Amino acid sequence: MSGHPATNETGALSRDTYRALEDVVGPEFISDHPVILDGYSFYFLSELITALGAGGEKKFIPRPAAVVLPGSVDEVQQIVRVCNRRGLAFHAFSTGIVCEGGPGRIQIDLRRLGRVIEIDEKNKIAVIEPYVTNARLFHATIKKGLRAHVHAAGANASPLASATSVGGEGPDNPSCGYSSRNVLGVEWVLPTGEILRLGALGSGAGWFCGDGPGPSLRGLMRGVFGAFGGLGVFTKVAVKLYPWHGPAVFKGSGLPPTYGGELPESLRACFAAFPTSDQMYDAVSAIWEEGIAHTFNRMPRSFLCYTSSDSNQEAWELWQSGLLERDFTNGIALLLAGHSKGELDYKERVLHDVLARTGGKRAETLEADPRYALTLLRTSILSDGVFRGVSRPSGGILEGYYLNESVDVSRLSHDASYAHTKTFTDRGICIDNGETNWGTFSDIAYLSEQIPHFDPRDEKSVQGMLELLATSYQKQFETRSGAGLFANIGAIMNDAFGPMLSNVHVWKKRIKKALDPRTACDPTGYSYPEA
Amino acid sequence: MALEDYEADMTRCSRCSDCKFAPASQLDENRAEICPSIGRYGFHSYSAGGRFVAALSFVSKRVEHSPELLEVLYACQLCGACDVACKKDRELEPLEMMLEFRARCVKDGKTLAALDRLIESLRRSDNMVLRPREERGRWADGLGVKSLATERAQVAYHAGCRLSFDETQWGIARGAIEVMQQAGVDVGIAGADELCCGGRAYEMGYQDALDEYAERNRKVFEAAGVKTLVTSCAHCFHAFEVLYRKIGKELDLEVVHVADYVNQLAADGKIALTREVPLRVTYHDPCHLGRLGEPWIPWEGEEKKVLQQLVLRDPPKTFRRGTHGVYRPPRELLARIPGVELVEMKRKEAYAWCCGSGGGVREAFPELAAWTAGERIDEAAETEADALATACPWCARGLEQSAKAKQKDLPVYDVIELVRRAL
Numbered sequence: 001m002s003g004h005p006a007t008n009e010t011g012a013l014s015r016d017t018y019r020a021l022e023d024v025v026g027p028e029f030i031s032d033h034p035v036i037l038d039g040y041s042f043y044f045l046s047e048l049i050t051a052l053g054a055g056g057e058k059k060f061i062p063r064p065a066a067v068v069l070p071g072s073v074d075e076v077q078q079i080v081r082v083c084n085r086r087g088l089a090f091h092a093f094s095t096g097i098v099c100e101g102g103p104g105r106i107q108i109d110l111r112r113l114g115r116v117i118e119i120d121e122k123n124k125i126a127v128i129e130p131y132v133t134n135a136r137l138f139h140a141t142i143k144k145g146l147r148a149h150v151h152a153a154g155a156n157a158s159p160l161a162s163a164t165s166v167g168g169e170g171p172d173n174p175s176c177g178y179s180s181r182n183v184l185g186v187e188w189v190l191p192t193g194e195i196l197r198l199g200a201l202g203s204g205a206g207w208f209c210g211d212g213p214g215p216s217l218r219g220l221m222r223g224v225f226g227a228f229g230g231l232g233v234f235t236k237v238a239v240k241l242y243p244w245h246g247p248a249v250f251k252g253s254g255l256p257p258t259y260g261g262e263l264p265e266s267l268r269a270c271f272a273a274f275p276t277s278d279q280m281y282d283a284v285s286a287i288w289e290e291g292i293a294h295t296f297n298r299m300p301r302s303f304l305c306y307t308s309s310d311s312n313q314e315a316w317e318l319w320q321s322g323l324l325e326r327d328f329t330n331g332i333a334l335l336l337a338g339h340s341k342g343e344l345d346y347k348e349r350v351l352h353d354v355l356a357r358t359g360g361k362r363a364e365t366l367e368a369d370p371r372y373a374l375t376l377l378r379t380s381i382l383s384d385g386v387f388r389g390v391s392r393p394s395g396g397i398l399e400g401y402y403l404n405e406s407v408d409v410s411r412l413s414h415d416a417s418y419a420h421t422k423t424f425t426d427r428g429i430c431i432d433n434g435e436t437n438w439g440t441f442s443d444i445a446y447l448s449e450q451i452p453h454f455d456p457r458d459e460k461s462v463q464g465m466l467e468l469l470a471t472s473y474q475k476q477f478e479t480r481s482g483a484g485l486f487a488n489i490g491a492i493m494n495d496a497f498g499p500m501l502s503n504v505h506v507w508k509k510r511i512k513k514a515l516d517p518r519t520a521c522d523p524t525g526y527s528y529p530e531a
Numbered sequence: 532m533a534l535e536d537y538e539a540d541m542t543r544c545s546r547c548s549d550c551k552f553a554p555a556s557q558l559d560e561n562r563a564e565i566c567p568s569i570g571r572y573g574f575h576s577y578s579a580g581g582r583f584v585a586a587l588s589f590v591s592k593r594v595e596h597s598p599e600l601l602e603v604l605y606a607c608q609l610c611g612a613c614d615v616a617c618k619k620d621r622e623l624e625p626l627e628m629m630l631e632f633r634a635r636c637v638k639d640g641k642t643l644a645a646l647d648r649l650i651e652s653l654r655r656s657d658n659m660v661l662r663p664r665e666e667r668g669r670w671a672d673g674l675g676v677k678s679l680a681t682e683r684a685q686v687a688y689h690a691g692c693r694l695s696f697d698e699t700q701w702g703i704a705r706g707a708i709e710v711m712q713q714a715g716v717d718v719g720i721a722g723a724d725e726l727c728c729g730g731r732a733y734e735m736g737y738q739d740a741l742d743e744y745a746e747r748n749r750k751v752f753e754a755a756g757v758k759t760l761v762t763s764c765a766h767c768f769h770a771f772e773v774l775y776r777k778i779g780k781e782l783d784l785e786v787v788h789v790a791d792y793v794n795q796l797a798a799d800g801k802i803a804l805t806r807e808v809p810l811r812v813t814y815h816d817p818c819h820l821g822r823l824g825e826p827w828i829p830w831e832g833e834e835k836k837v838l839q840q841l842v843l844r845d846p847p848k849t850f851r852r853g854t855h856g857v858y859r860p861p862r863e864l865l866a867r868i869p870g871v872e873l874v875e876m877k878r879k880e881a882y883a884w885c886c887g888s889g890g891g892v893r894e895a896f897p898e899l900a901a902w903t904a905g906e907r908i909d910e911a912a913e914t915e916a917d918a919l920a921t922a923c924p925w926c927a928r929g930l931e932q933s934a935k936a937k938q939k940d941l942p943v944y945d946v947i948e949l950v951r952r953a954l
Binding site: 028029031033034035036038039040041042043044059060067069095096097098099109111112116133134135136137138139140154155156157250251252255256257259261310311312313315316319378382383384385386387388390391392393394395396425428429430453454455456457458461 | 618621850854
């Protein structure tokens with residue numbers, strides 16, 4: 001460690017430390033001014049995080065000591081080493097939907113690392129940097145008849161962040177798997193500043209495999225949910241590519257806000273509804289088993305209402321029309337894909353068979369209106385327009401429950417949450433009469449999450465959301481139906497819920513200690529090390 | 532509206548980054564970004580989302596006025612790309628918030644010296660280009676066009692500050708008059724008595740200027756019995772058509788951009804474009820004509836909620852989402868010119884990249900203006916066009932300078948210059 005204190009008594013960076021970082025990135029790409037720093041202290045869940053005791057004040061999480069914008073992996077490595085030498089904590093993010101971190105950290109904003117480095121058509125892999133977005137990767141790969149898994153965090157979210165560090169589910173899970181399944185070679189700047197290359201990359205054999213020849217640490221790196229930036233900085237990753245059935249250029253020819261467009265002939269949009277949620281879940285299992293879905297959504301009717309409308313007013317009018325309640329209660333929406341009309345016809349016949357067996361009915365009114373097909377296509381394939389559904393209605397959304405489990409366990413969660421979430425409507429939480437559960441399936445499990453809306457501006461609504469979270473988690477534990485997403489995120493929640501989750505917190509502390517002996521990488525979003 | 536009136540928007544920004552990128556369905560992976568400010572400076576605070584945070588921080592008294600805050604606010608062309616991109620999926624008003632934030636700075640006496648000089652020039656000489664008032668009408672010498680000071684005319688042509696004083700661009704204004712004269716239009720100009728529209732000052736935060744010039748311009752046009760106001764400047768068009776309505780001083784006449792007007796003349800057979808102009812041309816959408824050029828939609832009301840938290844407006848509010856900008860007429864006009872082949876850039880229409888000259892950036896942050904224009908020139912060159920056409924003298928000047936600086940063989944034309952060649 002340097003003999004000089006890295007920060008002064010107010011938490012501000014010492015000039016000496018500032019210069020050390022400035023020497024790495026250059027004067028243009030570092031700032032410690034409050035106006036800049038607050039840009040890294042705010043996000044729409046801040047009030048929930050600060051209420052949980054993570055520091056900060058209401059809408060702002062703690063301010064970092066400085067922000068740096070490295071332009072290369074070499075610079076990332078040097079920043080991490082400066083932090084290690086001077087006893088500073090760092091935290092990195094890519095496109096930055098979520099800000100994590102405690103006070104005094106060095107925020108590493110990776111936006112200057114934004115290259116699609118390689119699209120290996122033959123081996124069906126793409127190598128990308130952190131600031132590449134879902135949309136950019138999509139448009140780059142479809143030119144070659146391929147596409148990557150797109151996680152549901154939005155078109156401008158980072159596939160690298162999803163692959164290495166955070167969740168990673170999306171409606172295309174059925175055909176692509178979720179992000180944990182798609183990560184291949186990884187370039188990883190460890191909390192100590194060493195560079196670790198995972199998979200085949202670690203033995204100089206290229207990016208094609210995440211598990212060898214070379215170190216295979218995928219489980220340690222991210223497990224199911226990811227370390228949320230608590231285990232270092234990921235600077236490059238290779239992800240799998242899958243066949244794209246549509247055209248090489250996919251663009252609408254219209255004007256905002258929708259831009260027009262149409263469903264390619266190789267895809268079909270199907271909507272169906274069921275008299276009961278039990279029948280719907282039976283159909284989910286059957287469709288999963290049949291393997292016909294290119295994308296799949298167990299879709300709350302409110303989500304379809306918001307995403308298919310251009311404004312909240314339009315959504316409200318659609319809602320009031322009763323169409324979705326009549327035709328899309330207990331609804332599912334899927335895209336079928338095929339290389340030929342025959343293949344598509346076959347898959348559609350299988351779907352009809354499933355619906356006949358489970359009592360489902362095609363939502364013909366929805367299928368007759370192209371806007372629903374276009375909405376489904378864009379949200380499912382490109383994660384485009386997702387924020388119409390999650391943020392436009394009230395500003396905030398959060399998973400009440402979230403689990404990767406069997407369909408039957410998801411059913412338990414659904415039923416348990418349905419029974420109690422209705423009581424939260426008078427606490428400022430927007431709940432569609434129990435129709436808040438979104439879901440899809442992948443090769444490992446059925447993902448189910450409850451997505452109620454709240455208003456970050458409304459204190460009653462924020463408080464209601466916190467209570468809903470606590471109640472949902474409690475019900476899930478009581479019914480042994482899984483654990484909420486937030487039970488796995490962050491040091492505070494992890495310590496609270498770890499004992500109920502096979503002591504996962506103990507293992508995370510050990511991993512943290514092993515990889516980050518100086519706790520140089522901010523532990524707020526992951527775990528403190530073992531004492 | 533005051534800055535504090537946007538606090539709900541500040542709080543409800545979800546950091547989705549839509550304000551930084553072209554619409555997901557439309558973007559090209561190599562030209563994906565739409566915001567010059569964050570593109571150049573990198574920190575989140577230089578995006579619309581970041582400015583929401585800065586504003587929230589300011590109204591929460593976490594930060595105070597400072598040179599850094601001024602830079603965050605003013606190193607931005609207010610091109611509106613973020614605004615349209617945000618409102619594709621959201622109902623926030625980032626552009627209006629930024630305008631109010633600037634106005635707050637001016638009200639609090641926290642301003643940039645470079646912009647203060649412009650405003651002094653405006654007060655003194657009624658122009659935003661630091662030139663003496665008496666030079667204003669020289670561009671029209673010898674045209675034999677009516678003077679609105681002494682004669683009445685159905686149509687007024689407004690050259691604007693840039694065209695009036697930049698001798699190298701006089702051909703654009705003169706060309707517009709010649710085309711209209713050839714079509715038999717009863718057109719007049721205010722000449723030396725022409726006034727600034729006030730739009731650029733308004734965007735710099737000096738909102739009073741717009742009120743003043745809206746009033747003074749109204750009197751000029753009313754006195755001359757003008758029914759249609761035609762301008763070559765996208766900023767003037769935006770001020771007359773959008774901002775005057777916004778502040779409740781809508782002109783009692785039709786406002787038309789010259790590209791739209793001449794396109795209609797051609798469609799009506801009033802002019803014949805017969806000469807071959809063998810050029811592969813790419814068209815740059817001026818922000819203030821394109822996405823910002825859609826009519827102002829007045830709204831006054833309050834927020835209400837249904838379904839517990841679904842946010843509605845009472846009465847219902849129609850958001851300006853860039854849908855009705857002036858995108859088509861300049862393209863149609865180019866398509867009417869024999870020999871012109873139009874090739875589009877990757878970012879166009881509502882998600883076009885800015886030329887760099889707006890919002891006071893050309894004057895206060897010339898390096899950002901040059902960088903922004905340079906990006907556009909590179910994008911235009913990727914189309915392998917022979918020339919770049921646009922419909923605003925501010926765009927034309929900035930882009931032309933950039934092409935020269937980059938030593939690109941890419942001449943920049945106003946669409947009217949190409950029309951003249953075809954007559």
